[in-house]
Amino acid sequence: MAQRIYSTTVTNDGGTAGWVRASDGPQVQTGPPSDPSQGVNPEQFLGMAWSTCLNATVEAVLRDRGVLDPGGADGAPARSRVSVQVVLVREPSGEYAFVPEATVSVAGLEGADLEAVAEAAHARCPVSKLLTGRGEPVVVRTAAWDEGGEKGGDPRTQAEDPLPGTVRGSGAVRSVPGRGPEQSGVAVDSPGQAR
Numbered sequence: 001m002a003q004r005i006y007s008t009t010v011t012n013d014g015g016t017a018g019w020v021r022a023s024d025g026p027q028v029q030t031g032p033p034s035d036p037s038q039g040v041n042p043e044q045f046l047g048m049a050w051s052t053c054l055n056a057t058v059e060a061v062l063r064d065r066g067v068l069d070p071g072g073a074d075g076a077p078a079r080s081r082v083s084v085q086v087v088l089v090r091e092p093s094g095e096y097a098f099v100p101e102a103t104v105s106v107a108g109l110e111g112a113d114l115e116a117v118a119e120a121a122h123a124r125c126p127v128s129k130l131l132t133g134r135g136e137p138v139v140v141r142t143a144a145w146d147e148g149g150e151k152g153g154d155p156r157t158q159a160e161d162p163l164p165g166t167v168r169g170s171g172a173v174r175s176v177p178g179r180g181p182e183q184s185g186v187a188v189d190s191p192g193q194a195r
Contacts, residue, residue: 002136016041033088043086046098050127054102055082057125061117062106069107079107100131 009023012030017038021027031038062068062077069076087099104118122128129135 020045043088043098046100047084047086050100050102050125050131051082051084053127054084054104054121054125055080057121057128058082058104058106058117061120061124065117067106067109067117078109081105102128 008025010020011023012018012020014030016030016032018030019027020030020040029039031041033041033043036044058080059077062080063075067078069078072079081104083103083105085101085103087101089097089099091097102122104114104121106114106117109117126135130138
């Protein structure tokens, strides 16, 4: 079993017309993708999470490979940047889906060297693993409504963890399939290359 390093609980109230709060962090107003001025939308949250995590992993890969910033502090990795585009699409069934794509850039790297760093980071990044159905399965639980919501409403305090890859609620337990790796990817651009 994997060693737990950090955990947070994030609660949303009101969908895209409400707020989202981290148990150990900020509260943020949410808004629909049709009007981002009303608040942060799910596409933006996904893009922020993946770009941040993937870039931190790129930095780790660069350090591991000794690719350092010549003008930076001793041991600092070369400067890197990850941009994530998240497109909301309507599938033929009428349901919505996200199509995320990450672009990795590293100062002084291009071609096969840059591709190798991006591929290694994508293989190690926890958010990349989640998006591609690798690692621990996604679990969805149900809990009785608690008017206090974020106060004591954490379903993990109400029941033991279900088996990995299952959903628990009202006595029913069912599997939650992951997404295949062909459904997301990383695009690698050389520095300065237009997208």
